[in-house]
Amino acid sequence: MVGEPRGAVSPPCRSIRPYHERGASGPREPSSQANWRCTMAPAPEAHRRLIALAQGYQTAALLIAYAELGIADQLTGGPRTAAEIAQAVGAEPAAVARLLAAAEALGLAARSGDAWQNTPLSEETLVSDSPRSLVNFLRHQGAFYRRWSWLAE
Incomplete structure (x- = not known):
């Protein structure tokens, strides 16, 4: 202006x-x-299409963090609180709570009160020992994700 x-x-x-x-x-x-x-x-x-493309990094960052921290693995034994998961993975409880809330929006986690559990999608694709696990793929993508953040420099 x-x-x-x-x-x-x-x-x-x-x-x-x-x-x-x-x-x-x-x-x-x-x-x-x-x-x-x-x-x-x-x-x-x-505009809607381009905005969705531009916000795609958020989904990628969530999936990579979920895989790198092993959040779905922590939920295989049943529902757990964000604080319990945070302690197990060595992260801040508030950060894990935000991560789980974002995962819920994507259909990867389900909340019941203060406890969280996997959804069928995360059980199949984000649990390390699942036959259809994509955890290693996402961890590999994490390395590229960090490099791509420097693309314009």
């Missing part, structure tokens, strides 16, 4: 308003993300 006349809005935003003009109450610290709101028009199919 630099160099545009006041009030001009670049696509895809239909309107952009300062935080205080949105009827927000109370003081708020200035921040580039908190002070402005962009009301976007519905995204065309091409």
Whole structure:
């Protein structure tokens, strides 16, 4: 928007308003993300496809971390809490809880109260000793994933 006349809005935003003009109450610290709101028009199919592609790294990172930490292996004996899993794999409980919540969104883990268990998908593909395990493949992909993060440098 630099160099545009006041009030001009670049696509895809239909309107952009300062935080205080949105009827927000109370003081708020200035921040580039908190002070402005962009009301976007519905995204065309091409945008949705590209956004899904751009967010693919999140799924890859989740699968790699799940395999490298052996989360599904920890759940083969039955439901366990995030704290129990974290202790077993040497990770922070809050980080494991976030990982499990993301895995649940992908259908890899199921929650019952505070306990987590594998789904049929994770039992088949993410348990190390499963005949159809993809754990070694995902660990191998982890090495490439880290290298690809340097692609633009």
